[in-house]
Structures are given as C-alpha cells and as structure tokens.
Amino acid sequence: MAERKPRKDAERNRAAVLAAADELFARCTRPEDVTMADVAAAxxxxxxxxxxxxxxxTGLIRALYAARLEPVARAVEEGPPPLGPATDPRLRVPALLDALLCFKxxxxxxALALEGDGSDSPYRAEHYGYWHSLLKTVLDRVPGFDDDGFAAHALLAAVRADLVEHLADGGAPREELRAQLARYVARVLGSPAPTGGQGGAAR
Known part of the structure; x- marks a missing residue:
C-alpha cells in the first residue's frame, strides 16, 4: 500500500496544477503574463x-490544452454524429470546425498561449498535425472534393486562436461567429448553406 501514495500524490498534484493553470489563463489579461511561479503558487x-x-x-500549456480538448477528441474518434466517424463527411467537416471554434x-x-508561445511554428505542433490530418481525411471523402492538404490548412486558419480572439474582442456574438463559419465552410465544400445558423452540434 505504501507504493500507492506517491502515485496518488502525483495524480492529486496534476489535478491541482491543471485546475490552477486553467483558472489563471481564464482570468488573465495577456496569456504571456501567466508564469510557472504563478501556477505553482496557485x-x-x-x-x-x-x-x-x-x-x-510550453509543456504545461500543452498538457492542459490536451486535457481540456480530450472530450472533443474522444467524440471525434468514437462518438456519434455529428462529430463521430460514422457521419456523412459533408456534415462532419463543419461539425469538426464548429467544435474547434467553440472550444477556442x-x-x-x-489557446492563445499555446498557439503563440513562440517556441516553434504552430503548424509543427502535435495538436495541429492531428487536426489537419483528420480534416484532410474527411475532406478526401467528400464526393467531388479532392484536397491536397491546402483546403484543410485554409479551413483550420478560420479557427486560429488569434483570429477567434480578434473577432470575439471586437464584439462578435458567439452564435454569429458559428453561423459565419458554417456559411464559409459550406461555400468551400460547395454545399447548401446550413439553416439555423450553426454548422455543428448545439452548445
């Protein structure tokens, strides 16, 4: 039983660290102001x-980002429509992008802290590679749509954290941003614009 205590302590510390970092990033004015010392103290x-x-x-930010994104990733990998793999690709593409927009x-x-930490190109980040590969795979299944990878990059650019921050700070309402994204994706795919103003599952 004595061997289990360090593991329990580590799990408890991990939960405390992620919760503290989450709160600090949620309350901060600028993501770069949140330091390791701040997180440790909190x-x-x-x-x-x-x-x-x-x-x-950066490692801490990546771990927190992955932990918070995990429910979305799980729905993408094994969930039901509209995010799950059994969905018609013409419906899944807008649902995936809508989920990413809502997450950001x-x-x-x-998201700003991760995408703008300056340590490397955001396009080389593991999370970006995952979403680009997934989106390209789904786009390749859209009838009459042949993507060489560029369209997946262009669509992901529409949900970059800095753009989302710029639009949200400019006063664009959440549902209007979702509606605009849905219309844009529909134009790219050459499909009818969605009704109801949203491209994915309701949130």
Missing amino acids: AGVGKGTLFRAYGDR LDHRHL
Missing part, C-alpha cells in the same frame, strides 16, 4: 514539481 506545489512534470511552461471561444487565453 496549485500549492513547488516550482520544481512543475518543471519535473512538464519540462517547461471557451478557452480563448489557453
């Missing part, structure tokens, strides 16, 4: 614990 752990667990600030609206500063 979580009640030492800075050394953070660096051992995540390597650096809900986690604006976290």
Whole structure:
C-alpha cells in the first residue's frame, strides 16, 4: 500500500496544477503574463514539481490544452454524429470546425498561449498535425472534393486562436461567429448553406 501514495500524490498534484493553470489563463489579461511561479503558487506545489512534470511552461500549456480538448477528441474518434466517424463527411467537416471554434471561444487565453508561445511554428505542433490530418481525411471523402492538404490548412486558419480572439474582442456574438463559419465552410465544400445558423452540434 505504501507504493500507492506517491502515485496518488502525483495524480492529486496534476489535478491541482491543471485546475490552477486553467483558472489563471481564464482570468488573465495577456496569456504571456501567466508564469510557472504563478501556477505553482496557485496549485500549492513547488516550482520544481512543475518543471519535473512538464519540462517547461510550453509543456504545461500543452498538457492542459490536451486535457481540456480530450472530450472533443474522444467524440471525434468514437462518438456519434455529428462529430463521430460514422457521419456523412459533408456534415462532419463543419461539425469538426464548429467544435474547434467553440472550444477556442471557451478557452480563448489557453489557446492563445499555446498557439503563440513562440517556441516553434504552430503548424509543427502535435495538436495541429492531428487536426489537419483528420480534416484532410474527411475532406478526401467528400464526393467531388479532392484536397491536397491546402483546403484543410485554409479551413483550420478560420479557427486560429488569434483570429477567434480578434473577432470575439471586437464584439462578435458567439452564435454569429458559428453561423459565419458554417456559411464559409459550406461555400468551400460547395454545399447548401446550413439553416439555423450553426454548422455543428448545439452548445
């Protein structure tokens, strides 16, 4: 039983760190202002614990981003329509992008921190590669639509965190942003514009 305590402590520390980082990014004015020292203090752990667990600030942000995105990724991999793999690709493409838009609206500063940390090109990030590959695969299944990868890049550009932040800060309502994205995707796919103003599942 004694061997289980460190594992439980590590799990508890991880939950505390992610919750603290989540709150700090949600409340911050600028994502770059959130430091490892801030997260450690808010979580009640030492800075050394953070660096051992995540390597650096970017590693922590990536871990938090992956944890918060996990329900969406699970729905994409094995869920029912409109996100799940059994969905008609002409419906799945707008649903995937709508889910990403909603996620970035809900986690604006976290997404900005990850996409703008300056450590590398955002296009080389693991999460970007995942969504680009997935979107290209779905686009390849759309009848009469042959994507060499460019369309997937162009569609993902419409939900970049900096663009989402710019539009949301400019006062664009959430549902209007979703409706605009749905209309844009419909034009790209050459399909009828959706009714009801939304391209994915209701949120």
